[in-house]
Amino acid sequence: MTSTSAAAIIAARIEAAVARLHPGETGGLDTVARPSEHADAQVNVALALAKRLGKNPREVAEQIARSVEVVGVCRSVEVAGPGFLNITFDDAFLGEKLREMASGESLGLRQAAVTETVVVDYSAPNVAKEMHVGHLRSTIIGDALVRMLTAVGHRVVRENHIGDWGTPFGMLIEHLVDLGEAGASRELSVGDLDAFYKEARKKFDASEQFQDRARKRVVALQAGDADTLRLWNLLVAESARYFAQVYEKLDVLLKHSDLRGESTYNHLLAAVVERLRAAGLLQQDDEAEVVFPPGFTNRENQPLPLIIRKKDGGYNYATSDLACVIDRVENIGATLLVYVVGAPQAQHLAMVESVAASAGWLKPPARMEHVAFGSVLGSDRKMLRSRSGDAVKLVELLDEAVQRAEASIREKNPELDPAVRSVVAHQIGIGAVKYSDLSNDRVKDYVFDWERMLSFDGNTAPYLQYAHARICSIFRKAGEKRSAVRDVRPLVAHQAERALALSLLQFDTVVHDAIDRFSPHRLCTYLYELSSRYTAFYEHCPVLKADGDVRQSRLALCDLTARVLEHGLGMLGIGAPEQM
RNA sequence: GCGUUCGUAGCUCAAUGGAUAGAGCAUCUGACUUCGGAUCAGAGGGUUGGGGGUUCGAGUCCCUCCGAGCGCGCCA
Incomplete structure (x- = not known):
C-alpha cells in the first residue's frame, strides 16, 4: 500500500523534464527534492546540469520549470537565486498525500529496499561489575538503532557481548569463596556489584597469597574444572539478573536471551587460529601469534600487529572478536554487523575488520559498521563522574x-x-x-x-x-x-x-x-x-x-x-x- | 612522535557541497476570562579556531597551523 511520496513524485517529474530537454544527460544528476526555507521544496539539478552543458544555470532552470509536468501536483515551480527550482505543492495534492499516509499502519514509512539480517552489538557490561554511565550511550543508541532497523523490516539480532571471561574472574571467584556462596549471592543480588568487585580488587592488590589463589583459579576455570565453572556460573547468573533489572528500568529491548558473553566463543578460538594459519596470515612475533593488517603502525612506525594468541598461549579479545565475525556471518547469516562501541575502539575494530576481510570471512555484501560515540560530560566538560570521583552508577x-x-x-x-x-x-x-x-x-x-x-x-x-x-x-x-x-x-x-x-x-x-x-x-x-x-x-x-x-x-x-x-x-x- | 575525532551565537546544540549558517536556553518586547500558558509571536546576538586551496557555490571536501579529547603489542 506504500504510496509514492510528494518529494519522490516531484523528483521524478523533474527528471522526466530533464530527460526530454537534454536526452542522455540525466545520469548522475541530483534531482532530489529537499525541504526548503523558501518554498515547499527545492531542486538543485539545474546548477550541476548547466555546468555540464556549459550553459547559463538560470536559463537551464527556467527551461525545466516551463517544461515540467506538474498539473495536480504543484501550484508553482519557480526559478530563484542562481538556478534553484522552488516547488510549491498544490494544497489538495498535499491533503491527498496526508490521507494516504494516515490510512495505513506504517504512516508512509517504506520498508527497506533490501531486507538484511543485521546483528547489533551493544551495551556489553561486565559480569560482577556495576553498570555505569559508560554503558549508557551504547545501550541507548543500540536500542534505538534496533528499533529503527526493525521498523523498516530488517531482521535484527540483538547481541549483548558481556564481559564474562578473562583473568579478573580468578580474583572474583576467590572473593566469592571467601564470602561463602550464600553471602556472596546476597551481596550480588542487592545490586552492589561495585563493592564486590572493589573488595576483590583490594585483596588482590594487597595479598600475594590471594594473587596466587586467583591465578590458580583462572587456570582451573580455563581448564573447565567443574566446581570452578559452577562458581563462575553463579557470578554470571546473578549479574545477568541484575542487568535485566537495569534494562527493564531503562526500557530497552535487551533480554536474557540476547546475552552472548565472550565465553560463548571460547570453543571457536582455536579454529580462528587455525583458519588464520591456513590463510597464511598468521605470523610469529615475539613468541606471540599475530596478524599484521596493512596500514597500521605503532609509535615507532613499525607494523602494528593484531595479537591472536599471547605468548602465554592465551587468547585475547581480538581473537574472540574474530570468532564473533565468523559466527555472525556464517551461522547467523548477517550481512551487516553493527558495533555500538565507543570511539576509542576505532582502531581495534578497523584492525579486526581488516583481518576478517583478508581471511575471507567478511565478503561483500557482508560488512562491519562501527557506530562510534563520544563521552558523557559533566558541567565541567570532563567525563561525568560522581562526587566521589567514581563512575556514576x-x-x-x-x-x-x-x-x-x-x-x-x-x-x-x-x-x-x-x-x-x-x-x-x-x-x-x-x-x-x-x-x-x-x-x-x-x-x-x-x-x-x-x-x-x-x-x-x-x-x-x-x-x-x-x-x-x-x-x-x-x-x-x-x-x-x-x-x-x-x-x-x-x-x-x-x-x-x-x-x-x-x-x-x-x-x-x-x-x-x-x-x-x-x-x-x-x-x-x-x-x-x-x-x-x-x-x-x-x-x-x-x-x-x-x-x-x-x-x-x-x-x-x-x-x-x-x-x-x-x-x-x-x-x-x-x-x-x-x-x- | 604517528593516527584519529572534535572546534559553529554568552551557554547547549543543528545544518546529503546549495540561497541571508538555523534552533533552544539566557536577555529584551508583545499576546491569555487558555481546544492543557508545561504555550505562542517577535527582537538583538556569528569573520563557523587561524590561514591557504578545490568548486558556479565550502561550516561541510583537500593542505597547513593552533587548541581539546581519545588511541598507539600480549587488559577488554
Whole structure:
C-alpha cells in the first residue's frame, strides 16, 4: 500500500523534464527534492546540469520549470537565486498525500529496499561489575538503532557481548569463596556489584597469597574444572539478573536471551587460529601469534600487529572478536554487523575488520559498521563522574531521572491520578535521559544536564511528549475516536497547516536517512521540528471551535501528528503518554 | 612522535557541497476570562579556531597551523 511520496513524485517529474530537454544527460544528476526555507521544496539539478552543458544555470532552470509536468501536483515551480527550482505543492495534492499516509499502519514509512539480517552489538557490561554511565550511550543508541532497523523490516539480532571471561574472574571467584556462596549471592543480588568487585580488587592488590589463589583459579576455570565453572556460573547468573533489572528500568529491548558473553566463543578460538594459519596470515612475533593488517603502525612506525594468541598461549579479545565475525556471518547469516562501541575502539575494530576481510570471512555484501560515540560530560566538560570521583552508577542516575520527573509533574499537574503519575514519571524521566543522549550527534561528546533535559521547552523529550499529550487531550474533549478521522483528506489552507503538513510528509525520508547514517539524532531533530510546527498550528488553528469540514480536517492533522510522534518516539525507545 | 575525532551565537546544540549558517536556553518586547500558558509571536546576538586551496557555490571536501579529547603489542 506504500504510496509514492510528494518529494519522490516531484523528483521524478523533474527528471522526466530533464530527460526530454537534454536526452542522455540525466545520469548522475541530483534531482532530489529537499525541504526548503523558501518554498515547499527545492531542486538543485539545474546548477550541476548547466555546468555540464556549459550553459547559463538560470536559463537551464527556467527551461525545466516551463517544461515540467506538474498539473495536480504543484501550484508553482519557480526559478530563484542562481538556478534553484522552488516547488510549491498544490494544497489538495498535499491533503491527498496526508490521507494516504494516515490510512495505513506504517504512516508512509517504506520498508527497506533490501531486507538484511543485521546483528547489533551493544551495551556489553561486565559480569560482577556495576553498570555505569559508560554503558549508557551504547545501550541507548543500540536500542534505538534496533528499533529503527526493525521498523523498516530488517531482521535484527540483538547481541549483548558481556564481559564474562578473562583473568579478573580468578580474583572474583576467590572473593566469592571467601564470602561463602550464600553471602556472596546476597551481596550480588542487592545490586552492589561495585563493592564486590572493589573488595576483590583490594585483596588482590594487597595479598600475594590471594594473587596466587586467583591465578590458580583462572587456570582451573580455563581448564573447565567443574566446581570452578559452577562458581563462575553463579557470578554470571546473578549479574545477568541484575542487568535485566537495569534494562527493564531503562526500557530497552535487551533480554536474557540476547546475552552472548565472550565465553560463548571460547570453543571457536582455536579454529580462528587455525583458519588464520591456513590463510597464511598468521605470523610469529615475539613468541606471540599475530596478524599484521596493512596500514597500521605503532609509535615507532613499525607494523602494528593484531595479537591472536599471547605468548602465554592465551587468547585475547581480538581473537574472540574474530570468532564473533565468523559466527555472525556464517551461522547467523548477517550481512551487516553493527558495533555500538565507543570511539576509542576505532582502531581495534578497523584492525579486526581488516583481518576478517583478508581471511575471507567478511565478503561483500557482508560488512562491519562501527557506530562510534563520544563521552558523557559533566558541567565541567570532563567525563561525568560522581562526587566521589567514581563512575556514576546507572541505576542511581535513572532513579534520579524518574524522581525529578515525578516532582515536576506533581508540581505542574497536581490533579493527575497518582497511579498514572508514577507510570508517566517513568516515561518522562527515562525519556529525558534517552533523548538528551540521542538528540546529539553521537560522534561528539555531550554535556549531561538535568535541568535542560527535563525542561518542557526546547529540543527535549518532555516537549515532544507534551505535544502528544495535548493532542490526546483534544480528542478526549472532542468525544471523537482517533480512528474516525483517518479517511479524512485534510484541508491544507492556513500557513500553519501547510507547514505542519510538509513536516508530516517528511517522516519516511527522515527515518531512512537516520537509519542510513546510524544517526538517531536526525530523527530527534525532525520530531522536534514537527512538534514546534504542531504547537504553532495549535495556536493559530482552533480545532474544537471549528465546524464541519475544517474541524474534521484539523482533527485528522492532530491524529496524524500524534501517530508520527508516538511512532517516532517509539523508535527511539521513548514512551508517549496520553496525559502528563 | 604517528593516527584519529572534535572546534559553529554568552551557554547547549543543528545544518546529503546549495540561497541571508538555523534552533533552544539566557536577555529584551508583545499576546491569555487558555481546544492543557508545561504555550505562542517577535527582537538583538556569528569573520563557523587561524590561514591557504578545490568548486558556479565550502561550516561541510583537500593542505597547513593552533587548541581539546581519545588511541598507539600480549587488559577488554
